[in-house]
Amino acid sequence: MEIKVAQKMLDANDEMARHNRLLFKEKNVFVINIMSSPGSGKTTLLEKTLGRIQPDINCGIIVGDICTKNDAERILKTGAPAIQINTDAFGGECHLSAGSIEKAASDFNLEEMDLLIVENVGNLVCPAEFDIGEDVRVVVLSVTEGEDKPLKYPLMFRESSLALLNKIDLLPYLDYDIGLTKKYITRINAEMPVIEISSKTLEGFDQWIEWLKNRIIQKK
Amino acid sequence: MHEMSIAIQIIEIAGASIPDELKGTPVEKLNLKIGKLSAVIPDSLVFCFDIAAENTAFEGSFLNIEEIPVRLKCLSCDHQWIIEEPAFKCDSCNSGSIEVISGRELDIESIEFQD
């Protein structure tokens, strides 16, 4: 005896993501989901980005981490409201879910917010699978990681709207072939723009900030 | 890495779809479809499922996973093909404007009960 189920395993998450997307649209908040391996420079990128766009743009930050509060404390120093979600319920959950974003977002005053930036848990696999109700996904890859990461984590690079190649200030000290990385990114997602940046020297930030501001305007 | 939470979701969703008259009938098999592009590793999922199924209707049942190949469609020339390697470029016209038609599945198909 066989009965049909025909349901998606992530139905509950996807439903919550739809709910979040509606809420963010109603409140006119642009939401960006930033993903990378641990240590690629997401928090540093956020700190420096906030330094460039505040107070013109009202921001809120949600940081996902397995168990520490350090990242949120770093962000709070920029003056932006920040909420840390610790995902240790199952001995270290590997991604943020739409439900955890809904909960965190309810602690913000969305009426006064233009931009919500979510720093996802450091991981190139799982966050790609979980819609949180964002408008865009940005993948950060640093030049201290292997050139072939795009080939190893194709879903992440398929699902992103922009790739930031971070830490280019280190290029003179490395044998890194940035052309090869870009070639691999093109193989996975030819239509995705790639911007080279340094969150240390702020090289490339003009282009990144312009991209971000354009996307925020497009939503309005 | 999120296979345990997925296993729990599967058991919740599948459990809720068992009609009253079959409640208590031992489940033999749970059929899933998992796309090869998804971030779920079948072996880990089976491992987590066996643990999560303890003391539920699915205890001791077999998790049958059909892996779905990654099928692409070129948005420029409509060509369709299946990839084994991560290369999202049309092998007919070279366009990089590609739609993923299948390979992202994370679907619960059906439940089979013992007769």
Ligand SMILES: Nc1nc2c(ncn2[C@@H]2O[C@H](COP(=O)(O)OP(=O)(O)O)[C@@H](O)[C@H]2O)c(=O)[nH]1
């Ligand atoms: N040289 C250099 N170091 C960076 C850059 N961005 C981040 N880092 C360093 O990389 C380490 C990890 O950065 P962090 O922002 O915590 O990474 P996260 O885990 O992705 O949030 C820190 O020591 C940062 O100072 C960069 O552009 N250049």
Ligand SMILES: [Mg+2]
């Ligand atoms: Mg961080």
Ligand SMILES: [Zn+2]
């Ligand atoms: Zn084509």
